Amino acid sequence: MNIIASSLQGAAMSITPMIDREPLLDIRNLRIEFRGKSETVVAIPDLSFKVMPGESYGLVGESGCGKSTTAMAIMGYLGATGVVAGGSIRFNGNQLVDAAPKELRSIRGRQIAMVYQDPMSALNPVKTIGAQLAEVPLLHMGASKKDAMAMAEAMLADVRLPDPGDMMKRYPHQLSGGQQQRVVIAMALLAKPSLLLLDEPTTGLDVTVEAAVIDLIEELRQRYSTSLLFISHNLGLIAESCDRLGIMYSGEMVEEGTTSEVFRRPKHPYTRGLIDCIPDITGDKRSRTLAAIPGSIPLPQERPQGCLFGPRCSSFVSGLCDRPDLALEPASEEHLVRCVRWPEISAGEATVAPVETQMIARSTAITLSDVNRLYPVGRRKTVKANEAVSFEAATAEIVALVGESGCGKSTLARIVTGLDKATSGEIRMAGENIAELQASERPRALLQQIQMIFQNPDSTLNPSHSAAFSIRRSIKKFGIRKGKAEIEQRVRELLEMVRLSPAVADRKPNQLSGGQKQRIAIARAFAAEPSLIVADEPVSALDVSVQAAVVTLLLDIQREKHATMLFISHDLALVRHVADKVVVMYLGKIMEQGTVEEVFSEGAHPYTEALLSAIRSPHPDEAPRERIRLSGETPSAVNVPAGCRFATRCHRKLGSICDTAPPPLRKMSDTHEILCHIDQADLAARPSVLAFAEKA
Structure with missing residues (x-):
């Protein structure tokens, strides 16, 4: 066990003055195009930034802003249609654009390495961990097989994996997500690269595993004097891990500076919008709403003239902000911003009014008593997914279930919704014990009362049917409205409720953004007019700005409909904002439960x-x-x-x-x-x- 005190600010490593130092990575006026048969898409129109030796540089922005494309260009992995159409990428003084394949091979893996978001996509499922790690020193360092295996085992110890010798013999599927990510980090660091690219390296990991992985990366960075290019949409992670950062929007840099300066005094409206989207652990839904950024990033072929953020900016002034060739200009020493109005735009806190709360009579909506879910494995073994789980939720109350992967949260959600059934125990709702009744065995009225919002709307929206069809089907199934006209009117009401244009009704899932798809999923859930909503990680796959909008929407609807909600999440800051009550689970059992104030502020x-x-x-x-x-x-x-x-x-x-x-x-x-x-x-x-x- 390791208990440490962290200043959390910037990175542990102080910023060395850049005077008289040559950058390790120098990107200037980079233009990236994807050339198809019918059209050319300009993914990155003009991008410049530098990463200094020993520095950790963060690249931040919503999905589609060009962060990963930039990393892939550095590695030379743009694919068959991707082209660096202009500018330069210099590493250690060497030009990577149009470099000979042999020269690139000597740099990739040896001097520049990359850690991907999904470790399973970087690991070969049919090779042992040892064999895959040994390939690095064999290929890039000319080591013998014996030395390569020894180096691989030593690196597994460096990334703090238990029993490295045994780990060398395992296959990727035999490792947990956190272990897989440590193996990928070990593989990247084996050749002791000068630059490590990290593309969302902790997305999908539990909060405790994420913390350990980030600590490990920082420790190894210090040990090997490695520079980092850290790509993430998690601003808290960037604030704690990076010396400097750049904020990207639609393929261009809109703000750049030291981490402390940008977070303390953000100049660009987009940067301030991203920061305002983040839930605050010292406040909740009663003290503030999450200030979502309206709209979405424009498609590359639909970029506006002038400020690319203009259509979403409340400070936009026609004739000023839409003039061409807006340049990055210094706001202070080592702080650049691409905004003509930054001196006159206040950088103060967002002025968000407290939310008015309604006092309603609280009766018990659902009660769980000693719920057990056991799965037999073979003849003598049993998986104890849930054991003696007991808690209750009142009408219009939001109860958050938190804990690491495998703690039993989702199993419990499946039992409540009838997708699975309990082995024993009681779940009482509307006077009935539904614990051992699957959905097919429950009365229609009870099915209507319990609805679920899943983590990934793509897995629950039929790709062949329109948004309106998905909502309409729920209305028809439970007889909420009769007749075609009434049903269509209800579809329009639900789309308006989730703040979607009527034009979205006829679109299929592949024509919708992630946030729009989740809004359709929410509309479909509330179409049944349920009294209980089970939300299983409903916003974890969304950008921070879209997440803020969806959470605010979900809370508004829940408050209006007086619905009870079981909210499953691994994001504790979000739980602090959303929940009235918190249930903490570990390995199938409840470790703690109480009001959100008690769990977050007391023993x-x-x-x-x-x-x-x-x-x-x-x-x-x-x-x-x-x-x-x-x-x-x-x-x-x-x-x-x-x-x-x-x-x-x-x-x-x-x-x-x-x-x-x-x-x-x-x-x-x-x-x-x-x-x-x-x-x-x-x-x-x-x-x-x-x-x-x-x-x-």
Whole structure:
């Protein structure tokens, strides 16, 4: 277990003055085109930035802004239709554009390496980890097979994977997501490259795994003096990991500067919009709404004249902001901005009015009592997906289920919605026990009352049918409206409710953006007029700006309809903003539950502490706070620990009692419970890991 205090601001490495230093990576006036048979798409019209030796440089922006395309151009992986049509990419003084293939091969992998978003796409499923890692020193360093295998095993130890010798013999599918990503990092660092490109390296990882991976990257960066080009849409991650950053929009740089300067004093309206989209762990839905950026990034062939952000900017002035050739200009030393109005636009906090809350009579909407879900594996083994799960949700209340992958959140959601059934226990709703009833066995009225919003709308929207068809089908199925005219009127009302134009009705999923598809999924769920919504990671696949818009929309509708919601998420900052009550799960059991204020601000379960300490903040002035890094992997649900489920990873473990005896339930208050051997007074006396942040 590793507990550290982190200043969190910029990176751990201070910025060295750039005077008299040559950049390691120098991109100037880069233009990237994708040339098809019928048209040419200009993905990057004109991009310039530098990465200095030993520096961590962040590249930030929404999906479609050109971040990954830039990284692929550096690596020379633009594909058959991608072309660098202008400008230069210089690495260590060498021109990479139009370089000979032999020269590029000597640079890629050896001097420049890349860590991709999806580790499984970078690992060969039919080769062992050892064989794949050994290829790097064999190919790029001329090592013997014996030396290559030794170097590979040593690097696995460097990335803190347990039992490197055994890990060398495993195949990718035998590793967890966090382990796979560490292997990919090990592969990238084996040749000790001067520059490491990181393309969303922690997307899809649990918050605790993400924290450990980012700490590892920073540690290895310091050890090997490696420069980083860090691509991410996670501003908190960039704020803590990078020395400088560039904000990209529609293929061009709109702001650049030191991390602390850009986050403290953002100049471009787009940068401020991105920052305002982020949930704040010191506030919630009652104190502020998330300020979403209206509209979306223009298609390359539809870029406006002048400021590309103009159509979405509230400060746009015709005749000024739409003039051609707007250049990056200095706002201060080492701070550049592409905005003609930046001196007169206030950089203060967003003026968002507090949300008015309605007082409604709270009755119990759903009660879970000792719910168990066991899956037999073979003749003698059993997967304990859920064990003795008990909690309740009141009418119009949002209960968040949080925990790492494999903790049982989604299994519980499937049981509640009837996609699976409990092995034992009770789930009471509308006077009926639905725990052991799958959807096909439930009465129609009950099916109507419970609806689900999934993480990926692509997997639930039929690609052959229009948006209106998906909504219309739900209305017809439950008889919400009768007659064609009434049904079509209801479709229009629901599209308006989720703030979509009527023009969207006839479009198919492939003609919609990610945010539009999720809005259709929300409209379809509420078309049944349910009393309970189960939202399983409903915004995790969306950009931060789209996420803010969808979350605000979801909260507005939930508030208006007085619907109860089970909100599943691994984003603790988002949970702090959305939830009324929080249930923390680990390995199938509830470790802690209470109001959102109790769980985030009072004595907490050690596992909850670790989850909260992994929240990353984009506030440079935040005071240092404790970081808790969990060691090891979550035990198998087939062979759970005999005592406390969390004992094998706990940083506050008392001793053998935690390994052998089930922990007692500590009643911290009428609404706050913690399952732990630690004495109740000691739990209550420990300050929140977020206490420093709240004081700042």
